[in-house]
Amino acid sequence: MYNLLVFIRKYSATIVFVLLELLCLIMVIQSLPYHNRKMAGVANSISGSIHTTTSNWADYMSLKSENEQLARQNALLLSRLTDVNSEYDTLITNDLYTYMPAHVINNSLDRYNNYILIDKGRADGVEPDMGVICDQGVVGKVINVTTNFASVMSVLNSYSVISGRFKDNQYVANVVWDNVNYQYGQVRDIPSHLIIEKGDTLVTSGFSNSFPPEIPVGTIESTDNDDNDAFITAKLKFTTNFSTLRHVYVVKNNFQTEIDSLCIQN
């Protein structure tokens, strides 16, 4: 017993070190898998309220550009509305998707796995796996929901894969992030016989049920033309500017349960 006490006294610093590191590691591992990510860390009352305050400030500072952006979007929507009115002369709508506006209150860009916190939660009808877009393009996918907040796995995440489609030739390819810069991603699995040129546009394919089709993803910057490979990879510039993200829309698929039940039957 005495020897034990001497041992503890002698190595107390190392013991405390090991215990503290263990505690840290347990916390890291618990929060590691993106779907198990505990919202407690992000959306707890303290940091939640700080984030809301700081983002309120940032909102105020950028009111002017924000207004311009909203005005632009209004104009775009109005022009679409007139198109729609001329096409259909009925009030019955059978829309697959509905859009719910939300506010970004925290956003990260420089980690390997980036998440966005938005101010709409279960109380507003947000559920996991819903897509999130903004007027510029895709943003990410909801992975965790609390009563008033939701955390969104942004496209800038090493786990994120977006199903994209070339606007010109309708070929489908997967879009991932390049893990470095928030402006660029990679398009994987492009068949090598396809001729890809700089400036080609990629939109969402609509296959994932999270995103409606024809939402912009990005434009091609460059390709690696290795003739030996069956598939080529291209560098993509996202249309969404993730560093100035403020207003986003949560996409709700109105027939999700119906589609899911069909998938289960198969």
Next chain:
Amino acid sequence: MYSKLIRNILLFFGLLVMQLFICDNIRFGGYVKPCVYILFVMLMPFDCPRIKLMFNGFLIGMAVDIYNGTPGLNAAATVLVAYLRPYIISLMTRKPELEGKTYPSIAEMEIKWFSIYAALLLIIHNLTLFLLEAFSFRLFHQVLLEVLISVPVSLILIILFCYIIKPLK
């Protein structure tokens, strides 16, 4: 006694504000992730017991983590730095040289000594932090590159911050 406590509290919150609201917003192409908050561990007095050092490191690391929503990440790296700090100091200096000196700061040691000391601790910290964040060796070359770029930037910011807080002492 109280002045020491107030100094530490001011330093704690000063570094936290600097880290969360300024440094975390600096990015040049995603490679630069400066961190200045470990200056809190660096500037603890020479005779500070190691356990106290580690708890202080844990506290400021955890504060950064709670704000960033990454529990344990920064805390783990900072505790490691706090644990290794006495070894680094004894590697760099012999006992008699430390006589009459309280803080390992620029004012009491030379700037050359402090730069090497800070750089060593920063390398340990950044390497641990980035590897833990990637949580695999899949991105190892990228982690190394980020450490190589981030450490000099952090070092410059830390030395600048030392001059800003000089009147505190």
